[in-house]
Amino acid sequence: xxxxxxxxxxxxxxxxxxxxxxxxxxxxxxxxxxxxxxxxxxxxxxxxxxxxxxxxxxxxxxxxxxxxxxxxxxxxxxxxxxxxxxxxxxxxxxxxxxxxxxxxxxxxxxxxxxxxxxxxxxxxxxxxxxxxxxxxxxxxxxxxxxxxxxxxxxxxxxxxxxxxxxxxxxxxxxxxxxxxxxxxxxxxxxxxxxxxxxxxxxxxxxxxxxxxxxxxxxxxxxxxxxxxxxxxxxxxxxxxxxxxxxxxxxxxxxxxxxxxxxxxxxxxxxxxxxxxxxxxxxxxxxxxxxxxxxxxxxxxxxxxxxxxxxxxxxxxxxxxxxxxxxxxxxxxxxxxxxxxxxxxxxxxxxxxxxxxxxxxxxxxxxxxxxxxxxxxxxxxxxxxxxxxxxxxxxxxxxxxxxxxxxxxxxxxxxxxxxxxxxxxxxxxxxxxxxxxxxxxxxxxxxxxxxxxxxxxxxxxxxxxxxxxxxxxxxxxxxxxxxxxxxxxxxxxxxxxxxxxxxxxxxxxxxxxxxxxxxxxxxxxxxxxxxxxxxxxxxxxxxxxxxxxxxxxxxxxxxxxxxxxxxxxxxxxxxxxxxxxx
Amino acid sequence: xxxxxxxxxxxxxxxxxxxxxxxxxxxxxxxxxxxxxxxxxxxxxxxxxxxxxxxxxxxxxxxxxxxxxxxxxxxxxxxxxxxxxxxxxxxxxxxxxxxxxxxxxxxxxxxxxxxx
Numbered sequence: 001x002x003x004x005x006x007x008x009x010x011x012x013x014x015x016x017x018x019x020x021x022x023x024x025x026x027x028x029x030x031x032x033x034x035x036x037x038x039x040x041x042x043x044x045x046x047x048x049x050x051x052x053x054x055x056x057x058x059x060x061x062x063x064x065x066x067x068x069x070x071x072x073x074x075x076x077x078x079x080x081x082x083x084x085x086x087x088x089x090x091x092x093x094x095x096x097x098x099x100x101x102x103x104x105x106x107x108x109x110x111x112x113x114x115x116x117x118x119x120x121x122x123x124x125x126x127x128x129x130x131x132x133x134x135x136x137x138x139x140x141x142x143x144x145x146x147x148x149x150x151x152x153x154x155x156x157x158x159x160x161x162x163x164x165x166x167x168x169x170x171x172x173x174x175x176x177x178x179x180x181x182x183x184x185x186x187x188x189x190x191x192x193x194x195x196x197x198x199x200x201x202x203x204x205x206x207x208x209x210x211x212x213x214x215x216x217x218x219x220x221x222x223x224x225x226x227x228x229x230x231x232x233x234x235x236x237x238x239x240x241x242x243x244x245x246x247x248x249x250x251x252x253x254x255x256x257x258x259x260x261x262x263x264x265x266x267x268x269x270x271x272x273x274x275x276x277x278x279x280x281x282x283x284x285x286x287x288x289x290x291x292x293x294x295x296x297x298x299x300x301x302x303x304x305x306x307x308x309x310x311x312x313x314x315x316x317x318x319x320x321x322x323x324x325x326x327x328x329x330x331x332x333x334x335x336x337x338x339x340x341x342x343x344x345x346x347x348x349x350x351x352x353x354x355x356x357x358x359x360x361x362x363x364x365x366x367x368x369x370x371x372x373x374x375x376x377x378x379x380x381x382x383x384x385x386x387x388x389x390x391x392x393x394x395x396x397x398x399x400x401x402x403x404x405x406x407x408x409x410x411x412x413x414x415x416x417x418x419x420x421x422x423x424x425x426x427x428x429x430x431x432x433x434x435x436x437x438x439x440x441x442x443x444x445x446x447x448x449x450x451x452x453x454x455x456x457x458x459x460x461x462x463x464x465x466x467x468x469x470x471x472x473x474x475x476x477x478x479x480x481x482x483x484x485x486x487x488x489x490x491x492x493x494x495x496x497x498x499x500x501x502x503x504x505x506x507x508x509x510x511x512x513x514x515x516x517x518x519x520x521x522x523x524x525x526x527x528x529x530x531x532x533x534x535x536x537x538x539x540x541x542x543x544x545x546x547x548x549x550x551x552x553x554x555x556x557x558x559x560x561x562x563x564x565x566x567x568x569x570x571x572x573x574x575x576x577x578x579x580x581x
Numbered sequence: 582x583x584x585x586x587x588x589x590x591x592x593x594x595x596x597x598x599x600x601x602x603x604x605x606x607x608x609x610x611x612x613x614x615x616x617x618x619x620x621x622x623x624x625x626x627x628x629x630x631x632x633x634x635x636x637x638x639x640x641x642x643x644x645x646x647x648x649x650x651x652x653x654x655x656x657x658x659x660x661x662x663x664x665x666x667x668x669x670x671x672x673x674x675x676x677x678x679x680x681x682x683x684x685x686x687x688x689x690x691x692x693x694x695x696x697x
Contacts, residue, residue, distance in 0.1 A: 108653055116684030119619075119673035121656045124610040125642045125649035132646040154656060154672055163656075 018226045021069065021141065021177040024062020025055070027245030031221055031230035036202055041168050041178040043199040045190045046206030051217060051238055052181035053077070054087065055206065056143035058242045059179055061092045063141045064102035069177075071141035072104045072133045076149045080107040090242050104133040110153045117155030123163040127170060134176060142171060143179045151193040168198040190222070201225045207233070219245050235397070237360035244360065257459075262373075262412060265303030266296070268478035269437075272454055272463035277435060279372075280410040281458070282403050286417045287439030291450050292469055293416035294318070295476050296437070297375035298327045298334060300414045305337035309372035312365060312411075315347040317378035323347075331474040344369070359398055366405050373412045376402065380418040403432045434458040439469060442490055449491030452478060468494065603627070603635035604664035605685075608654045610643045615674045619658035622675035626682065660685065 020034035029035050036042045036059070046052045056073070063069035073094075075083055083105060084094040097103035106129060133139065147167075150160050171178050180199060182191030190196045196203060203223040209216060218233040236245040261276035264283070270276040277283055283300075285293045301311040315323055323345070324335055337343035346365055348358065366374070379399055399415070406413045415433065435457040441448045450469035454462045467478040468490045482489040482497050489497050607623055609616035620639065627635045642649045642657060652661070662669040662685050671684035 106650055108655060110655070114668060115670045115672060116680065117672045118680040118684055119622075119676035120615050121658060121673045122610075122613075122615065123655055124613075124657050125608065125646070125659075126655045128610065128642050128646040129650045129655075132650075150655070156673075 020227075021059075021063070022067060023055075023059045024066050025058050025243045025245055027234065027236070028219070028243075031219075031234060031245065032202075032224060033227055033229060036177055036179065037224070037227070038177055039175045040172060040201040041180060041199045042202040042204065043180045043182055043190070043196050044204045044206060045182045045184055045196070047184040047208060050184070050206040050208040051236070051243065052206055053083075053145050054090065054238055055204075055243050056145055056179045056181055057083075057087050057092060057094075058090075060103060060141055060143055061087075061094075061097065061242070064097050069140035070102045070104075070137040071143065072106065072130065072137065072139045073143045073145065074106045074108070074130065074133075074147075075145040076108050076110055077146050078107065079109070080105045083107065089240070090238070091240060092242065101137055104137045104139065106130075106133055110149045112153040115153055115155075121154065121156075121159060123150075123167065126163075127167065130171075134174065140176055141179075142176045144181070146181050146183060148182055148191060148193045148195055157193075164195065165198050206236070235359070235401070237357065237363070239357075239360035239364060241364070244363065258410070262307075263303045264296070264414075265299030265306075266476050266478065268467065269296075269452075269476075272465070272467065272478070273435065273457055274460040274462055277412055278459065279412050280407060281412060281434035282406065282432065283412075283414045283435040283437065284417060284433035285414060285437045285439060287450075288441055289418060290448075291439035291441055292471055292476065293418075293439060294323065294377050295327065295330055295332070295471060296439075297377050297414045297416055298323070298332050299476055300412075301343055301373055301375055302327075302332050302334060302337070304373035304412075305334075305340075305342040309342070310369055311337070311343045312369075312371040312374040313343065313345045314362065314365070314374065314376045315345060315378065316349065316376070319347050320345040323377075329473070330471050330476070344371070359401060362402060363405055366409060366411065370409070371411055373414075374406055375414045375416070377416050378418065379415050400432055435460070435462075444489075445491075445493050445496075447491050447493075449493075451481065451490060601634070601665050603631050603662070604638075605635055606638045606640060606652070606661045606663060608640045608642055608649065608652070608657055608659045608661070610641065610657045613657075616658045618674040618676060619660070622678070622681065623660055626675070626678060630682070662686075 019038035020029075020032065020036060021038045022029050022035035023032075044052045044055055053075070060071035060073055063071050073083070078086070080094075087094060094103060094105060098105060130142065134142065147164065150164070151157050154160050168178070168180075180195060182193075182195050184190065184205075185192040185194070190203065190205065201223075202221070202225065205220050205222050207218040207220070209218070217236050217238070219236045220233045221229045221231065234245050236243060258279040258281075260279040261270075261274075262279050263270050263276045264273070285296050287293055297313070301313055304311040313320075313323070318326075320338075324338070327334055334343060338345065344365070346361070348361070403413070403415070436455040438453045438455050440451045440453070442451055450471075452467045452469040454464075456462075466481050468481045470477045470479050479494075482494040605623070605627070607620060609619065623637065627637065640648055640652075642654065649655070654661075656672045658672070658674060660671045660675065660681075662671075669685055671681060675681045
């Protein structure tokens with residue numbers, strides 16, 4: 001029930017009554033809600049080399065191959081052979097399509113220098129030729145490649161104008177879907193000769209601009225009568241499989257969210273992230289030069305290949321050999337995975353092509369083989385050569401589209417970006433990432449050490465702890481940092497500190513032992529002393545007793561003596577104190 | 582109507598002054614007034630200047646649309662001067678006699694000998 005409501009709402013937004021002819025161009029059908037207006041005329045305007053012809057041909061070829069709609073190409077610019085040759089590199093075999101009766105190519109060369117107009121004329125032959133070709137292949141689609149050349153060639157533009165207008169009406173009556181291409185005019189005019197006036201239904205403008213030596217192709221649906229359509233400028237690519245338009249938020253944020261966790265290849269990092277990355281999520285690693293971003297990415301692909309999964313590594317700064325060598329030095333040998341066909345490494349400086357081409361190749365790599373994990377190393381070099389003011393929009397949109405591509409295919413990705421922590425461009429990119437790891441160099445005591453933080457991790461209770469990121473000869477290891485009174489210590493400072501602490505403990509232990517021994521000795525001494533004192537005390541008490549005893553004997557003796565004496569003298573009783581009264 | 586036909590017996594005076602044969606093709610569709618006018622205008626001009634030295638082939642493109650594609654004809658009426666070289670095309674009902682002559686370079690004078 002909910003589905004029905006949703007569907008009808010979507011249909012309503014896109015114009016329920018308007019039938020569309022799908023272009024088969026990925027992205028364009030999305031923007032236009034299904035394709036070009038069926039049975040009507042669409043103008044594709046753009047400058048020289050903007051890709052108008054290719055877009056038209058793509059429309060025809062897709063029609064013939066995928067939708068069972070044969071088509072007619074009428075070109076006024078090149079010979080049929082040349083057109084066929086030009087598009088062969090895009091995988092369009094026009095000859096084959098013509099042989100199988102799905103396509104008719106009519107090429108006209110209009111040379112104003114050999115033509116003079118004298119009096120009235122009409123384009124009946126053009127109609128007759130088209131009519132014949134349409135009948136012959138049963139065409140549902142017609143592309144008129146730059147019919148504008150008829151202006152000027154016939155002298156009398158008034159007649160040309162009215163004849164073209166008649167042609168459009170005639171084609172619409174036949175119910176064929178038409179693409180007209182037109183050269184971009186000066187100023188605000190869409191086309192040089194104003195042929196947009198015949199086209200009331202759909203106008204698409206292509207733009208090929210070069211900004212800071214990097215070319216980008218853009219497509220915009222200027223007008224689409226009776227249909228909702230994306231109004232932004234969308235980048236489009238011309239690749240080996242034809243034209244692709246990349247709506248920036250193509251995937252409409254409807255990625256599947258997996259509950260599965262996959263390992264980053266670094267056990268302690270998995271632990272910090274609550275058990276690993278979610279499958280299909282995007283991990284961004286940012287940090288200054290030499291903080292170990294590539295190594296982290298290499299761990300990720302190594303782990304994927306070890307699980308038997310396909311992995312892709314896109315290197316924007318280094319060559320594959322360089323990375324293979326460097327990773328071997330930290331104990332990660334990726335070469336066997338490359339040889340086993342599990343790991344593909346693509347290295348390209350993005351400045352070697354335009355950004356769009358770069359993206360196109362990337363998209364092909366992604367589509368060629370289903371990788372479970374992709375690492376894009378050194379994304380910031382996409383902005384090489386672009387003035388910093390333009391870096392954000394251009395590069396960020398490329399990165400966003402890359403992430404979109406990866407996510408729409410459920411590929412778990414690691415993107416490494418050089419950057420000083422939380423600067424603007426990194427922040428803008430990080431909003432597209434699910435997990436953001438920051439690697440930071442900490443400089444102290446004449447050395448640099450790497451610290452790793454988890455800045456964010458969507459849907460995960462992640463560790464808030466800083467870890468020291470150590471590159472060993474057996475890969476990356478995360479080590480607890482030392483947090484002490486002196487702040488965070490890492491590297492040799494951590495080691496020194498730990499050693500110092502051990503020394504201190506030892507010292508205290510020794511001190512205590514010494515003290516114990518001292519006290520022990522003292523106790524023994526004092527106990528001995530105590531015995532001696534007791535002995536003395538005993539002796540003295542004995543002495544006292546003896547003295548007391550002797551004293552009693554002495555008094556008795558004296559008393560006895562005195563009584564003896566008194567008796568002898570007949571002495572009276574003696575008063576007290578013995579004094580005579 | 583699509584078969585070539587000779588406009589006269591080929592013994593007329595050499596008004597172009599060279600004696601070479603003029604091979605002209607007139608493409609038309611049906612018998613629209615424009616086309617009929619063109620046929621008439623072309624014949625009159627040829628008789629006047631090229632009597633006996635020209636052939637006019639009239640091709641009806643409605644009968645033979647592939648011929649239009651092969652001969653690169655988009656508009657009617659169109660006269661193509663196949664000979665003498667180089668090929669020249671004049672589009673229209675040829676109502677302006679002077680412009681027709683200039684367009685086909687029919688009236689040759691020593692100064693006009695060298696075609697572009």
